[in-house]
Amino acid sequence: MDEGAAGGVGQRVAALRKLLGLKQHQLATAAHVSMSLVKKVEAGHAPASPSFTAACAKAFGVEVTVLTGQPYEELTVDTRQDFAGIPELRRALDRYDAPEVDGPVWDAVRLRAALDEGEALRRRGRYTLMTERLPLLLQHLYANLAESSTADATEAAHALLGDAYSLVAAIAYRFGYLDLTALARDRMSHSARRSGDPLRVAVAQFFRSTLQLHRGDYDLGMRCVDRALALAGEQGTPEGLAVVAQLHLRQAIFEARRGNGREADSHIDEARGLVARGVPAYPYFQVSSNRANVEIHSVAVPVEMSDGTTAVARAERTHLPVEGLKEDATRIGHHHIDVARAWVLHGDREKALRSLYTARAVSPQQTRYHPAVRETLHAIAAADRRATDSLAGFARWAGVKV
Structure with missing residues (x-):
């Protein structure tokens, strides 16, 4: 069934579905997604979102990496x-x-x-x-x-x-x-x-939720973050409020993956309000409680909900302050990967590819090994089989066959 790292999630979903003797409508029912989406992803006409990939992995009873092809060692x-x-x-x-x-x-x-x-x-x-x-x-x-x-x-x-x-x-x-x-x-x-340090316990819970988000265990992940929110909020310190802000951003992504846009934006607003009060920007490793991170997440929310129009509009209004990122190439790179996904959803393949090139310039290793980049490339190529030199060159660098 292995399609190799160069293949896409859609190819692997189709191969494993057939191996298990499932029809497309049966997979759609088991994964709680529409049959039209299964058809589009398998055909390469729609990129496999993280939520779709996790849902299919759960339906098949396999790890998400079976469908993403990670790690891409070859x-x-x-x-x-x-x-x-x-x-x-x-x-x-x-x-x-x-x-x-x-x-x-x-x-x-x-x-x-x-x-x-x-x-x-x-x-x-x-x-x-x-x-x-x-x-x-x-x-x-x-x-x-x-x-x-x-x-x-x-x-x-x-x-x-x-x-x-x-x-x-x-x-x-x-x-x-x-x-x-x-x-x-x-x-x-x-x-x-x-x-x-009780706040370190809350931060550890935040990081624990990363795998739950990746695997599609949204209920468990949100309970984990809720416990961390309560613990961090009890401290009543500026550092505690900074951790609370980061946790609200994580809750926003969980809600977006579950299709709850209003609740996701509510968490974004909570984080934005806390950051505006002047909490420490980096109280712990990989905790970023600054305005730039809030706005990056505000763009990520509609991307996770496959709403390219809203995501593009928010991205064009987002001006990332250099002082708010402190050379955080990974965060900037991830943002441009999200923007590329948004442009694909919006139907502009040229701008999507341009965003991927920006992400590569900022954070090349992250971009090369990010599953969303590979899905975005497959979607760009599927939409227009007349591959441009720029698309072909980027795909070769990323190890993706288009």
């Missing part, structure tokens, strides 16, 4: 460049109770500096370099925890370790290793509960 010209560090990262995670450290264990100051450098790399989309650096950092973090002799030192060590797990999960999720993502998120939750 697309890498030189596998040493992108994926070679993943096995070593796995080995480092397995040595949590038996770290290997040559020389003195790094102190808390050096560990924090190394983690901050890792977060800066993540924000610039430098995932390969992150993968190379994290194994050694993890060994020193494990050794630091083992040497902690007081309750305060142990809590501080877990806070540091939690940030490292956050970076591991970011790498694994971007490259499509969802098993490694889940492991890192579980480890992050474990450390958060031992960090002495």
